[in-house]
Amino acid sequence: MRYTLIIPAAGQGKRMGAGLNKLFLPIASVPLIIHTLRVFEKDEACEQIILAVNADEQPVFERFIKQYDIKKQIVFAIGGQERQDSVYNGLLQAGKASYILVHDGARPFITIEIIQSVLAEAVRKGASICAVPVKDTIKRVEDGSVVETVERSKLWAVQTPQGFHLSTLSEAHEEARKIGYLGTDDASLVERLGKAVGVVSGSYFNIKVTTPDDLVVAESFLARG
Ligand SMILES: Nc1ccn([C@@H]2O[C@H](COP(=O)(O)OP(=O)(O)OP(=O)(O)O)[C@@H](O)[C@H]2O)c(=O)n1
Numbered sequence: 470m471r472y473t474l475i476i477p478a479a480g481q482g483k484r485m486g487a488g489l490n491k492l493f494l495p496i497a498s499v500p501l502i503i504h505t506l507r508v509f510e511k512d513e514a515c516e517q518i519i520l521a522v523n524a525d526e527q528p529v530f531e532r533f534i535k536q537y538d539i540k541k542q543i544v545f546a547i548g549g550q551e552r553q554d555s556v557y558n559g560l561l562q563a564g565k566a567s568y569i570l571v572h573d574g575a576r577p578f579i580t581i582e583i584i585q586s587v588l589a590e591a592v593r594k595g596a597s598i599c600a601v602p603v604k605d606t607i608k609r610v611e612d613g614s615v616v617e618t619v620e621r622s623k624l625w626a627v628q629t630p631q632g633f634h635l636s637t638l639s640e641a642h643e644e645a646r647k648i649g650y651l652g653t654d655d656a657s658l659v660e661r662l663g664k665a666v667g668v669v670s671g672s673y674f675n676i677k678v679t680t681p682d683d684l685v686v687a688e689s690f691l692a693r694g
Pocket residue numbers: 476477478479480481482483484485491492521548549550551552553555556573574575576677678679
């Protein structure tokens with residue numbers, strides 16, 4: 470089964486504090502976004518990449534794509550105020566694709582195996598995510614005090630890619646826009662429709678590069694090979 474990939478890449482990297490889009494930061498001398506694109510470059514099932522970017526940053530992305538010889542067809546969409554808006558704008562460019570995968574540009578250590586597993590589960594159930602069991606105890610805190618310890622055995626840390634039948638994802642985004650719902654991932658929009666979302670195993674290596682410490686971790690992962 471082939472798919473169209475949407476990569477939201479229009480963030481500001483506020484938590485990184487680098488003063489620029491963190492996807493331009495080098496990891497082992499190569500821009501973060503190139504590491505991510507290189508994985509999908511090797512996936513023959515990936516028909517097209519839709520890159521949602523800030524308009525003023527598109528020339529930078531185009532320069533990196535040329536410099537690092539990314540050959541896969543890339544279509545640009547304009548990023549939005551929120552990640553959800555960026556994905557929505559990417560969806561508008563998806564044409565007649567049957568299956569869509571949405572993957573954070575900030576997750577460079579995804580593997581073909583997990584991509585294929587997410588896609589297969591999306592074909593089976595209409596929507597899918599990859600996730601890993603939470604390792605820390607999670608507590609709900611209010612005003613500096615613990616109000617609840619959440620049972621850890623049922624908690625999963627959700628990653629990307631997330632996979633969807635095009636019609637499922639489109640319906641979910643349109644409904645979210647209609648009611649003004651803002652989710653932190655795309656699967657939550659499908660859940661609000663009451664539709665099933667399958668879960669497959671992700672990887673603890675599939676980190677989202679978010680804060681400066683993640684750059685150190687990312688360099689170590691690359692050094693490890
Ligand atoms: N309005 C936005 C916000 C985020 N993203 C993208 O969504 C992915 C996950 O977002 P996150 O890790 O939060 O990136 P930033 O929004 O840049 O980080 P921050 O919240 O620290 O500013 C990233 O690839 C980011 O570029 C996007 O396309 N459009």
